[in-house]
Amino acid sequence: MQKKYIVRLSEDERCELCEVIEKLKGSSQKVRRAQILLKAxxxxxxxxxxxxAEAFGCPTKTVENIRQRLVEKGFEETLNGAPRLRPPTEKLLDGEQEARVIPLRLGPPPKGFANWSLRLLSRKVVELGIIDSISHETIRRTLKKMG
Known part of the structure; x- marks a missing residue:
């Protein structure tokens, strides 16, 4: 089958890819992309x-996507990945709210329950009006952070 996106690397690009692979410079994703580009x-x-795909243990679609990205977006973005459009989400609970959740967890569970579950705790936090809505996963991360 004829390839739609052809990878043609300059000598400088090849040298940069070899350096990334030899020194394992960057993330594992970056190293894998460098390996794929060199072989393609x-x-x-x-x-x-x-x-x-067989050599690097990835789907053929990944190889096709890397080829396409190189042609459409350029060498730098293909190798390093696309920059985030928006930063990671901010903390959902501020310090005061966290300070109200922790004693709740340490207190006695509601009647009919032996222990607090994360889902039960998240429902109670919303019920008490500490925050409008919150997932049990956010509660888990907050409690884990506090040790």
């Missing part, structure tokens, strides 16, 4: 997508 290079190894 028409003027280099020129492996098929199937062979690359």
């Amino acid at each position: 290079d028409v003027e280099g190894a020129n492996w098929t997508d199937e062979r690359i």
